[in-house]
Amino acid sequence: MAAQERPPGSRLGRRNDPERRDRIIDACLDLVSRSGVAGTSHRKVAAAAGVPLGAMTYYFDGMDDLLKAAFTRFATMISDRFERRMAAATDPELARQAVVAIILEDVFGDDRELVLSHELYTLAAREPAFRSITTAWMGRSRAALERHFDPETARMLDALIEGLTIHRALDSQARDRREVEVAVARITAR
Template identity: 65%
Template sequence: MATGRTDPQRRDRIIDAALDLIADEGVAGISHRKVAARAGVPLGSMTYHFQSMEELLREAFGRFAATIVALFEERLGAAGDPDEARAAVVDLVHDLSSGDQRQLVLTHELYTLAARQPAYRELTRAWMRRSRDILEQHFPPDTARQLDALIEGLSLHRALDTEPHDRALTAEAVARITRAG
């Protein structure tokens, strides 16, 4: 195995491994040893790159939040008018609630930490602020706040419901909040 100097991706692999473990076992199941094994790095790399498990968790959840924000930017950045922005919000809800459960689990592990620990609450607040900033490029601030909550709520309901609602119901909810339609 390469040393830290010749393995510039090691830190990133550790963060990715931590996210994978959290998705598989939850925050309670994570340890330095498990993360090192999953990342394929020596155990000593953990303390070389991260002073504590808290630092690793904050970095990992920060990276995760950034991927969701990037999805917001991708979807809403392409919208040229309010109707396209509404359609982009509908797409977001359905993208965030479809596919594997990894994203859902990571989101809720972060929310659980945020409910208990101020450092994670700040991370989630920053994530929400960034999401709302993107939404505010198309909608007034109060509407953006409501849409952000709608995206979270509908995504959760669609992901967990045994009979998730269709796009038409999502589009109707978005239209009502944005007073269109």
């Protein structure tokens, strides 16, 4: 069978594993959450994904390409959650409550997400090529907030969400929900 006659999804006459690329990305995110970007390699990702090391180059041009795909998936997942929360708000008070819920429940929903976010921030701070991911993430956050708030307020809320989420995640003392509610109310007061 000639190359142009191969069935879709096949390479050299063999069926590809249609979920392999996704498994590689998922394994990369898991490894980054446990070992950091510096502790993640093609070899480790291939082993964690259960794929041959040589398969990595079929799907990704290198480690940077894999990290971009993985962090883009992660940022998109968080942004989707954020957008759903803000889209469900039907009035200004529900929008403020949605922002509080984003801070307390959605962003950095667990330690894995906290670590992945900070790994992405650090990578983007060091490598300008990764800033497009964080820029897109912030843009989507602000657009979701702008459904209910003017652009300046949305920008302040976006910064508040990041800052309070980090403080709440890293502070050794439990923080009061009321603190978040007061901060959101002050920024959104007319």
